[in-house]
Amino acid sequence: MSLGVTMAENVPSAHLRAVLQALLVTFLWSTSWVLIKIGLKDIPALTFAGLRYVLAFMCLLPLVLWSGQGRQRPYRMIQQLSRPDWLRLIVLGLLFYSVTQGAQFLGLDRLPAVTASLLLSFTVIVIALLGIPLLSEHPTRLQWGGIGLYLVGVLVYFYPVSIPTRQIVGLIIVLIGVFANSYSTVLGRDINRRATISPLIVTVISMGIGAVVMLAGGIIAQGLPSLSLQNWAIIAWLAVVNTAFAFTLWNHTQRTLTAVETSIINNTMLIQIAVLAWLFLDEDLSGREVFGLVLAGVGTLIVQVQRRRVT
Template identity: 55%
Template structure:
């Protein structure tokens, strides 16, 4: 491949990745619209991921390589994929949908953006990764940003408190599933599509069953079914497939930066379509969190002196 072709394919991958983050950002607006139309939050989430699982399933079962990979799964592999499905879909996504029924989209996005910081704390205390002074600065910056956004505390209604609790549960579950998913991918070497499809099937079906039992199915009109179908087919199944394709071209740093653009994207979309306004103080807080998390996330990819061969 010539230099010009490489440059062109790299630019296409960047644009595709940005498009995926835009699709994922629009999910928050569509979810809020569905929730405002009185769709039961857990049932809504369960429908999205169960349908997305059904969309991904043909890509797995009609691929002989993936079928052979599934046949080779051990009982331990199946248990790990089930636990990943429970963590990342049933708990994380269920908590996010529940939280969105009480909180503004931007507030929840800000909380979930702290996943990187939470994972960094895990790496620090488990001694899996040495944290530099620069990364500590990023963590401190993110904490200051959170304080700027939420303080001073106003008298919070009980439903908003429930939303914050659900959001924190979603944050912690997201961090744990991120660590656990990384462990599965590095240890088992199962194809990412197979991992996603199976874990999504377990988690989505469990979430749907929980939602129907606790909240009922709800009455969906044609517009609400279109929202569910779009979220499942386009924003989940298609977006995941396209994102995986971009990872074959983009570096980890580039993917991290592009993924980090979701916070401002969601804030802008929520302002345009959900009438969620932000004060100057809140915008400043969000900016600090965004910069802080990017520092923590990207600094690990910057080579340090210890990795260099000493001169003789």
């Protein structure tokens, strides 16, 4: 009897632990925006992004080399990858890391963190729309309502439209990143649907390819400046804690949390970033802008939750 009670008590505690761990991950990811804005004062955007993800790749590489046993070792699975598999991983790495992450850093160099975050949340909407021709997934009526609510939120946030030229360039760069991120997400789902490559291998290989290309491009185009101890500390924290550790912990929580719970927790980042930017970057928001953020956040949440329930 006592054993049954103990097991019943462990279930909610394990679930609560997973929720708290997922919230910790979203908090770490949200702090990345603040750290990136601080680092961009001294480090060129593409070089900065390349250094972060090359170091993160080096942290995750041991998991590929030494985890598993026998034929289940990831590096043995890599040896069995076909040419089409490698082509998909290369395209995924270039899209999700070289283009998407590069655009995020370049955009943050020109835009307030909250504005860039709001625009990047448009990824959810684009994925839903891309799912129609590419995955034969048609949005429900409620999802269309969520898309409309998001667009209303964006209009409320930016009204009246008065954007400096530098920020217009930033908006264009971030929107390029949004479409690259959206397509790479659809491509990633297609790769995972085939179930022939483990998620760890997909992440590590695509990250390594995309990060090396991004770092090389950054050094060629922007150079590698002399970095201070603080610069290296920011890069190391972003790579080791906010990327390698957070990725590992997030995947661990997915064994316990439902897709709907994951969507809700992930969606809190929009508000977290706004609060952190206000506290540490002096990015003040008016009541209208906060209202626009809330509308956009609810809109993307509706689209995500409905999509995951359907799939």
